[in-house]
Amino acid sequence: MKERAKQELPKTYEPAAYEDAVYAAWEKSGAFKPASDSRKKADKERRPYSIIMPPPNVTDRLHSGHAIMLALEDALTRYHRKRGFDTLYLPGTDHAAIATAAQVDKQLAADGKTRHDLGRADFEKRTLAFAMENKKIIEDQVRAMGTSCDWSRNAFTLDPPRKAAVAEAFKRLFKKGLIYRGSYMVNWCPTCRTVLADDEVVYKEQEGVLYYMKYGPFTLGTTRPETKVGDTAVAVHPKDKRYAKWVGKEIEVKTINGPRTLRVLADEMVDPEFGTGVVKITPFHDKNDYAVYERRPKEAGPPLEVIGEDGKMTEAAGPKLAGLDRFAARKKMVDWLKHEKLLVKKEVHKHSVGRCYRSDDVIEPRISEQWFLKVSDIKKQAARFARDGDLKFVPQRFEKTYLDWLEKLHDWCISRQVWFGHPVPAYVNAKGEVSLTAKPGFKKSQDTLDTWFSSALWPFSTMGWPKQTAPDFKRFFPNDVLETGYDIIFFWITRMVLMTVALDVKPGAGGGAGKGALKPPFHTAYLHGLVRDQRGRKFSKSLGNGVDPLEMIGKYGADALRWMLVTSSSPGNDLKFDEARLVKSRNFANKIWNISRFVTDTVEGEAGLGDLRAETLTTFDRGILHKLYRTAQTVEAAFHDPAAYDKPGKTPEPATPKKLAKPYDLGFAGNALYEFIWSDFADWYLEAAKVQLRNDEAARNTGIILKYVLETILGLLHPFMPFLTEVIWRDGLGKGASGKGSALITSPWPAVHGDLDQPEDGARFDRIREVIETIRRIRAEHQTPAASFVQAYVVTDEPDWIAAAGDVITKLARVSILRVGQNPPTGEVARAAVGDATVVVPLAGLASDAAAAHLQREVEAKRMEIERFKERLANEDYVENAPEHVVAETKAQLAEAEAALAKLEAS
RNA sequence: GGACUCAUAGCUCAGUUGGCUAGAGCGCCUCAUUGACGUUGAGGAGGUCGUAGGUUCGAAUCCUACUGAGUCCACCA
Numbered sequence: 001m002k003e004r005a006k007q008e009l010p011k012t013y014e015p016a017a018y019e020d021a022v023y024a025a026w027e028k029s030g031a032f033k034p035a036s037d038s039r040k041k042a043d044k045e046r047r048p049y050s051i052i053m054p055p056p057n058v059t060d061r062l063h064s065g066h067a068i069m070l071a072l073e074d075a076l077t078r079y080h081r082k083r084g085f086d087t088l089y090l091p092g093t094d095h096a097a098i099a100t101a102a103q104v105d106k107q108l109a110a111d112g113k114t115r116h117d118l119g120r121a122d123f124e125k126r127t128l129a130f131a132m133e134n135k136k137i138i139e140d141q142v143r144a145m146g147t148s149c150d151w152s153r154n155a156f157t158l159d160p161p162r163k164a165a166v167a168e169a170f171k172r173l174f175k176k177g178l179i180y181r182g183s184y185m186v187n188w189c190p191t192c193r194t195v196l197a198d199d200e201v202v203y204k205e206q207e208g209v210l211y212y213m214k215y216g217p218f219t220l221g222t223t224r225p226e227t228k229v230g231d232t233a234v235a236v237h238p239k240d241k242r243y244a245k246w247v248g249k250e251i252e253v254k255t256i257n258g259p260r261t262l263r264v265l266a267d268e269m270v271d272p273e274f275g276t277g278v279v280k281i282t283p284f285h286d287k288n289d290y291a292v293y294e295r296r297p298k299e300a301g302p303p304l305e306v307i308g309e310d311g312k313m314t315e316a317a318g319p320k321l322a323g324l325d326r327f328a329a330r331k332k333m334v335d336w337l338k339h340e341k342l343l344v345k346k347e348v349h350k351h352s353v354g355r356c357y358r359s360d361d362v363i364e365p366r367i368s369e370q371w372f373l374k375v376s377d378i379k380k381q382a383a384r385f386a387r388d389g390d391l392k393f394v395p396q397r398f399e400k401t402y403l404d405w406l407e408k409l410h411d412w413c414i415s416r417q418v419w420f421g422h423p424v425p426a427y428v429n430a431k432g433e434v435s436l437t438a439k440p441g442f443k444k445s446q447d448t449l450d451t452w453f454s455s456a457l458w459p460f461s462t463m464g465w466p467k468q469t470a471p472d473f474k475r476f477f478p479n480d481v482l483e484t485g486y487d488i489i490f491f492w493i494t495r496m497v498l499m500t501v502a503l504d505v506k507p508g509a510g511g512g513a514g515k516g517a518l519k520p521p522f523h524t525a526y527l528h529g530l531v532r533d534q535r536g537r538k539f540s541k542s543l544g545n546g547v548d549p550l551e552m553i554g555k556y557g558a559d560a561l562r563w564m565l566v567t568s569s570s571p572g573n574d575l576k577f578d579e580a581r582l583v584k585s586r587n588f589a590n591k592i593w594n595i596s597r598f599v600t601d602t603v604e605g606e607a608g609l610g611d612l613r614a615e616t617l618t619t620f621d622r623g624i625l626h627k628l629y630r631t632a633q634t635v636e637a638a639f640h641d642p643a644a645y646d647k648p649g650k651t652p653e654p655a656t657p658k659k660l661a662k663p664y665d666l667g668f669a670g671n672a673l674y675e676f677i678w679s680d681f682a683d684w685y686l687e688a689a690k691v692q693l694r695n696d697e698a699a700r701n702t703g704i705i706l707k708y709v710l711e712t713i714l715g716l717l718h719p720f721m722p723f724l725t726e727v728i729w730r731d732g733l734g735k736g737a738s739g740k741g742s743a744l745i746t747s748p749w750p751a752v753h754g755d756l757d758q759p760e761d762g763a764r765f766d767r768i769r770e771v772i773e774t775i776r777r778i779r780a781e782h783q784t785p786a787a788s789f790v791q792a793y794v795v796t797d798e799p800d801w802i803a804a805a806g807d808v809i810t811k812l813a814r815v816s817i818l819r820v821g822q823n824p825p826t827g828e829v830a831r832a833a834v835g836d837a838t839v840v841v842p843l844a845g846l847a848s849d850a851a852a853a854h855l856q857r858e859v860e861a862k863r864m865e866i867e868r869f870k871e872r873l874a875n876e877d878y879v880e881n882a883p884e885h886v887v888a889e890t891k892a893q894l895a896e897a898e899a900a901l902a903k904l905e906a907s
Numbered sequence: 908g909g910a911c912u913c914a915u916a917g918c919u920c921a922g923u924u925g926g927c928u929a930g931a932g933c934g935c936c937u938c939a940u941u942g943a944c945g946u947u948g949a950g951g952a953g954g955u956c957g958u959a960g961g962u963u964c965g966a967a968u969c970c971u972a973c974u975g976a977g978u979c980c981a982c983c984a
Contacts, residue, residue, distance in 0.1 A: 012946070203982085210984085222984055235984095270984085279984050288984075351983050397911070401979075404910070408980075487979085534919090536977075568920070568932095573912080574977090578919055580933055587946040598943035662923065671921070671931075686943075773950090780950045786939050812949095865928075877964035886926055886965095893927065 009600070009732055013593035015557025018727045023143055026726075031081075031745045032150045034088045036475065047649030049085035050476035051077055052462055053142075053149060054484045054492070055157060055455065057096035058131040059103050062141045063539055064531040064577055065485060067549040068569065070145045071562040072528055073483045075666055075719040077148055079639040082718065082749040084651040088476050089148060090462050092155035093135050097421030097451035098192060098200075100131050102358045104420075105192075120419050127420040131158075141550055146558045146722045148745065153472070155462045157454040158422070165461035166454050167425040169503055171436050172466075174426065178374050178502050179414070181434055185290040186368045186413055187354065190311030190326075191361035194417040195370050197450060198410065201363050203352040210275065210349035211334065214342045216251035216262070218243070221275030223349060224282075225337065226329040229255060229317045230306035231262060233281040233299060235292060238266035240277050256336050257318035265299040267292050287365050303367055309417075311364060326364070369432070371415035371424060371447065378501040379406045381518070385497060391520040392643065394664045395572040398486060398527050405490050412495075414450045421448035456495035459521035460505050474508030479522040480644050486527035486572055496521050523643040526664050529574040531565075536576060547577055559721035560585040566720055567670035588674060589724050592717070595682050596732040599710045602693060603703040609753075612704055616697050619805045620688040621705050622758060623765020624680060628709055629756035631676040634660040635716050638669035670720055677713055684769055685709070688808045695807065707733075715750035767835055768805045774839045775813035778830045782843065789816035793824045795903050796837035833862060833900035862901040869894035 026032060035043040051073050056066050077089040101115075104127045108114060115123045135156065142149070155162060173179040187196040210221045218234065234251065236243040246264040253260050269288055270279050283293035284303035293300040306317040313321040313329045320336075321329045337343040354363035383406045385391040386399050393399040415424055427435045427442035435442045454461070463477045464470020482493065499505075500521045507519055531547075532538055539546045552561045563585040569575040638661040645651075661668045689706055692698040711733065714725040722745065729744040730736040736743040775792050784790060792815045794802055802809075803820040810818050824840040832839050872878055872890055879887055 009943095011944075203980095220984080224984080275984065282984095286984080288982095349983090401911075404980075490979085530978090570921085576919065578933090581919070583946075584932060587944095590946045591944065594944035594947090596943080601943070659923085665923085668921080668923080675931080682944085683948080687948095776949065777951090780938080783938095786949085861928090868928085872964085875964060879964080881964045882926075889927075 009593065009597045009728075011594075011597075013557075013590050013724060013727075015559065015589070015723060016554065019144070019146070019553075019558055019723050022723050022726050023146060026148065026743065026745055027151065029743065029746075031743065032089070032148050033152060034086050034150065034476075036086045043086065045650050046084060046086035047645070047647050047651050048088070048475050049077075049080040049644055050088040050090070050479045051481050051483065052459055052479055053089065053091045053147075054482075054488075055092040055094035055155070055458065056138050057094050057099055058134040058138065059096050059099045060134060061137050062549055064547045064549055064552075064565070065539065066141075067145060067552075067561060068528055068531055068565040068575075069483060069485065070142060070147045071565045072526070072666060073481075074145070074147045074149075074562075074722070075566060076481060076483070076639065078719040078722060078745065079749070080644070081148070081746065082715065083639075084748065085644075086475070086649065088150060088153070088472075090153050090155065090476075091139075091142060091147070091149035091151060092458070092462060093138055093157070094455055095131055095156065095158035095421060095451065097448060098194065098196075098416060098418045099358055099451070101127055101418045101420040102192060104130055115419060123419050128158075131420075144550055144553050144558060146562065148722070153462070155458075157451070157458070161464075162454060162457075162461050163422065165457050165465055166422045166449065168466045169453075169457055169461075169499070170425050170449070173373065173502055174434070174436060176502075178378070179371060180374060181369065181371050181428070181432065183367055183369050184372070184413075185287050185365055186370055188309065188364045188366045188368065189356035189359055189361055190309065190364055191359035192356060192418065193309055195368055195413055195415065196356060196363070197413050197452070200357045201354040202357045203354050205350060205352045208349050208351055208353070210347040211337070212276070212344040212347065213337050214344060215278070215280065216253045217246070218251075218278045219276050219344050220278040220280060221347070222280060223351065224285075224330070225333045226313070226321070226326055227282040227285050227306060228280065228333060229257060229313075229321060230282045230284055230304045231260075231280045232283055232293070232301055232304055233262055234264045235267045235270050235279045235281050235300075236264065236277060237270040237272045238268065240270070240272045242277065254340065254342065255318075256320050256333065263299055265292075265296060267295065284367050285365060290365075290367065305366070307364055307366070309366075311361075370413050371445075373412040373414050373498075373502070375409050375411055375498060378498050379409055381501045382406055382494065382497045382520075385520040390523065391497065392524045394524060394526045398489060398525070398572065401486075401489055402494060402525075405494060409494075412450075412498075414453050415445075415447040416450055417446075418448050421451060422454055423448055452491055452495050455492055456499040457503075459496055459500070465505060468506075468508060477505070477521070478507050478519050481524045481526050481641070482522040483526040483528065485530060487530060489525075489527065493525050523646070524641060524664075527572050529569055529572055532574055532576050534576055534578065536574075539577075552582060556582050556586040557589060557723070559589050559724045562722075563588065563670065563720055567667050567674065570667050571664055588678065589721060591678055591682060592713075592721075592724060593728065595677070595686065596710060596728045598686060599706045600732045602689075603707045605703070607700070607704045609704065609708050612701050617701055618688075618692060618698055618808075619761070619764045619768055619801050620685055620692070620808060621698075621701055622761035623768075624685040624705065624709060625756045626758045626762040627676055627680045627765070628712060629752050629754075630660070630762070631672055632712065632716055632750065632752040633658045634672040635669045637661040638663065638665050639719070666720075673713070673716060673720070677717075680765075681709060681713070684765075687812055688805075691808045691811045712750040712752060714744060715747070718744055764801055767837075768802065768809065770834045771802065771837070771839055772809055772813045774832045774834050775809075775815060775841060778832060778839070778841045779814070782830065786814075789814050791815065791817045791825075791842050792819075793840040793842075794818070794820045794834075794837055795822065795824050795840060796820060798837075802837070831903075833903070836896045836899045838900060838903040859901065859905065862897055866894065866897045866901060869897060 035046055053073065054069060056062055073089065077087055081087040105115060170179065187198065187201045189196055208223050210223055211225050212219055212221045213225065236247065247266045250261050250263050253262055269292055270277065281289045281292055281300050283289045283300055284305045285307055293303060304316055306314055307326050308314045311326050313324045313326065315322050321332065324332060355361065356363060383403055386402055393402065424445040424447045426445050427438055428445055429442045459479050460473060460477050463473040465473050497520050504518060506516065530538060549561060560582055564582045568581050637659055641663050689702045692702040714729055718725045726744045735741045741747065771794060779790060796802055799820040806818050809815060825842050828843040830841045830843055869890055873894065
């Protein structure tokens with residue numbers, strides 16, 4: 001009798017009809033929250049598992065890169081939740097200070113305005129409103145993906161708890177002497193009117209012009225003639241004989257503002273091979289020149305500011321240039337040089353130009369008063385984590401990227417002149433002295449913090465830090481896995497580790513093995529590849545090639561999108577977005593849907609595996625159970641990270657997977673599931689089951705197995721396709737919300753008993769499958785009408801278990817009379833080898849022209865096979881060096897092939 | 908300049924510690940079919956694994972060089 005709660009499933013799976021309601025039900029039931037929120041003792045004892053969501057920027061809606069991130073993280077989360085961990089997946093968004101402000105700048109520019117027209121307070125207000133709008137859209141998208149994150153802990157990098165954490169972090173770091181303020185050469189974006197960190201500058205190769213000009217007694221090449229008015233010296237290489245006599249002397253130079261006197265100095269920085277070997281020194285506006293000035297302040301200084309923060313020439317540049325944009329000034333200067341006959345020649349010069357990663361404007365290096373984080377000490381510890389294995393990278397090669405970057409890292413400029421973000425919580429007086437509290441003579445800093453400063457605190461600022469006693473901090477820090485794209489290793493991953501070290505954030509009570517000792521904020525950094533378009537290009541707004549996940553979800557369903565993204569990628573490798581694969585994923589969802597329809601329509605009752613009658617199990621029954629076992633082990637292996645088991649606490653079902661997949665290779669696991677479900681289960685077992693269900697002896701077992709396998713695959717598949725599996729669990733099987741038991745999301749991970757690991761059963765299943773395939777092939781080759789029947793004979797030494805599957809073979813291969821044994825018919829027959837058995841199909845009445853040719857081909861193939869094995873075994877080196885089991889295997893193969901050949905030739 | 912990744916069927920990609928005749932999906936060809944599913948089923952064609960060397964009994968897999976595609980970092984007066 002059918003369960004009352006069970007519903008008839010429609011013929012096709014329509015994701016849109018279920019997804020929103022299922023998500024709402026999950027959320028309402030509290031399934032997304034950590035079990036320990038329940039206050040039950042057993043739940044408190046569970047081992048914690050935590051992932052924080054890399055907070056998407058509130059500059060825009062999500063794109064497919066976010067979709068793969070959510071799909072992978074949610075899969076990990078759902079697995080561990082079902083495994084019995086106390087699981088927290090913490091969502092959030094990032095205010096993305098400079099990027100968001102840039103968006104609003106753009107909006108203003110469209111109205112011909114700038115932020116200065118609005119004023120700081122209004123600009124901030126408007127930007128926050130813009131941010132909040134996007135935040136809402138993003139959160140809806142995250143929901144649409146089926147992400148099982150705990151919204152009650154939703155965080156935003158600019159909300160009050162995070163503000164408090166940022167301010168506290170700044171103060172502590174300042175007190176420790178790790179944050180300092182000073183005047184240094186920085187990257188300045190004239191459009192954003194702010195300083196940028198080194199890695200926010202994107203270098204692009206482009207063709208420029210190298211202008212050769214007469215310069216006093218010299219000729220020198222420069223790409224920036226407009227800075228001539230800011231020159232404070234001329235430099236040559238100390239060993240350059242050509243210019244040796246000038247070193248230390250003063251020269252007179254003609255400028256647009258009249259003659260100037262400059263000193264000639266010698267410095268190693270000059271490359272005698274480049275240009276003419278003479279360099280003009282502009283310390284305020286060039287990094288290298290500034291370095292020369294630092295080494296020789298008396299000779300090369302003082303720096304002269306001729307380009308202002310707005311990219312326009314300053315008063316100091318002289319009345320002819322002042323107020324002009326730097327590029328207009330360049331043109332004017334070149335015209336002047338021509339006019340004065342000082343321009344010797346122009347040369348096309350390929351060089352890379354630094355541009356702002358947000359505005360794309362050309363970066364203007366300049367000296368500026370900024371805040372810095374000293375990294376020389378903390379970066380050593382950050383590197384040690386990776387070397388000691390406390391911080392693992394998946395794939396491992398990114399460890400090198402991480403270490404290389406740390407090694408080259410200079411002090412991090414953490415201040416920005418952006419009007420949106422965390423204020424620098426400090427006061428500065430006229431002398432440049434700093435106070436953390438308001439004092440007479442001290443003014444509040446107008447700077448804001450680099451947006452990555454707050455992101456760097458994310459693993460613990462989301463957990464209640466700086467309160468080390470906060471329950472979440474104690475329980476869930478350090479996090480387990482930090483999953484993100486490999487493109488932000490530098491921006492983010494390293495900075496989280498650096499901040500953890502700088503602030504000495506030690507694990508709380510949940511730290512397990514790491515308790516008391518300083519640990520990285522997560523034990524594993526899992527890097528996924530970038531999603532690209534079909535031409536291999538990165539998705540970008542300017543190219544307009546982006547794919548909106550919501551649109552894809554609407555068309556194919558969230559499960560299909562998730563499945564496509566997870567199964568067509570492997571860790572660290574890029575993937576091309578291919579809509580055809582999405583179609584295939586949708587079809588797979590529909591396949592599972594229909595498997596469920598078949599099973600739930602046919603099978604009644606609540607009997608489980610324990611009710612099987614072992615003595616009447618068929619080859620197919622045993623085989624599918626073995627294959628299910630293998631598949632479950634593969635899926636578990638992909639999810640199994642031993643590091644997640646270091647913490648104290650219990651998991652109800654300890655994982656003991658065999659090493660059938662590499663940890664975090666979810667794509668591999670997914671493909672194994674796909675293969676099992678579609679091929680083994682749907683194409684073969686279900687077809688066999690249709691026969692077995694009509695057989696009184698086998699029917700009961702078959703029903704039990706159908707249902708058991710279905711239930712198990714729903715569990716295995718749940719991390720990948722949460723909606724579909726939950727709907728079938730509820731509507732098809734009558735469990736969960738509308739029936740008895742719990743929803744699939746929180747019900748235990750399917751336990752597949754080790755007793756099912758019977759490789760021999762799997763092999764027999766495959767053998768019978770091959771027999772059927774062989775008969776089908778023979779039929780096709782002889783143009784047997786599909787509706788007709790053939791006779792078939794299987795020559796084998798082990799007739800029993802093949803004969804036992806006789807009714808399935810006859811049905812699936814359309815065989816009228818099947819015989820198994822030792823005396824095959826002779827005459828006009830087709831023969832083919834299947835392992836050490838032979839399939840013989842009499843051709844009487846069939847188109848038999850091909851019979852002889854067919855047999856000939858079979859025999860030839862066998863002979864060549866035998867030849868290969870013989871050659872290998874004749875090779876003494878092989879026999880001596882190869883492992884014994886490999887040699888034994890070859891011998892067995894040879895014997896089998898020879899037996900098969902003998903049978904083929906027998907008649 | 909330094910580092911990394913990729914190159915396997917027409918296309919998109921798997922291929923685990925080196926070990927059977929290198930796999931899948933899509934596409935293509937032939938066929939089937941009204942009771943789970945046409946978002947389906949059966950059968951088939953299609954690959955000198957980028958090139959050249961090397962290590963090994965054995966290489967798509969390890970090493971070296973080269974070619975091509977891409978990425979990151981550094982630097983460029």
